[in-house]
Amino acid sequence: MNSNLIRRYVVVGSRRTSNYIWAIICAIGGIDFLLTGLSSYFNLxxxxxxxxxxxxxxxxxxxxxxxxxxxxxxxCYLGLTILWSVGGGFNIFDKQNGIVRIFRWGFPGKNRRIDLTYPIDEVTAIRLELKDGLNPRRTIYLCVKGQRQIPLTRVGQPMTLEEIEVLAAELAQFLQKDLI
Known part of the structure; x- marks a missing residue:
């Protein structure tokens, strides 16, 4: 939902296509290796x-x-993280109520729901971290008072340079905060 007063961004988390593919490949490979080993044991x-x-x-x-x-x-581990949607959630920037809400799902347990809410007044800036190379990192951080930096972008699939710059600029302009 994008309006003049509220912005909502969905974060996919572990329900990415690549995780589905890797879970299937590991299951097929695991079954093949196990059956081959058992075939050698039973001579069958x-x-x-x-x-x-x-x-x-x-x-x-x-x-x-x-x-x-x-x-x-x-x-099985990949399948469970997909089932539980670990890392998935959303970011809501609400000027109407003056809040920023960051929600993510974690692993089952007492801290499964990660739900952070801050007043927009406590947001000091939007920080963009760009690191290229073998393991590129392109992350947008929400900087709040008290030197806390909360990542807003998804993990594992870096966005293109243009996408992340546009998103960070839009967010900084929407919140009327500095982009650092």
Missing amino acids: NLLPIIHADNIIFFPQGLVMCFYGLLGLIFS
């Missing part, structure tokens, strides 16, 4: 494309079982 071809008689259980089959279990555990 559980997968028609793998010939278990060529694989000795100790150490190759055992290692394949281990990697298969790790792949399945990792895909």
Whole structure:
């Protein structure tokens, strides 16, 4: 919702397409490795494309079982973070009520809901951090009194340079705060 008095930005979090793809790839790979390791243990071809008689259980089959279990555990972890929408939420900038609200979902537990609300008067600036290289970081921070800096942008998928500059400039102009 973008109006003259209220701006709302949705943050995707862990429900990104890449996480779905990686969860599926890890599950398929984990199942394949586990079945290959079990095929070598039972001397039975559980997968028609793998010939278990060529694989000795100790150490190759055992290692394949281990990697298969790790792949399945990792895909379950990714699946649960997707299900729980970890990191997902929204940012609301409301001039009408004079508040800034930042909401994110975390892991289950007593601190699952991360809900921060600040008066717009406590916001000192909007800070833009740009770091290029092997691990680029492009983040917009909300600077509030007391030297706190709260990240507003999503993690894991950096926005293009143009997108993040435009978003930071729009936000600073909307809140009538400095862009640093």
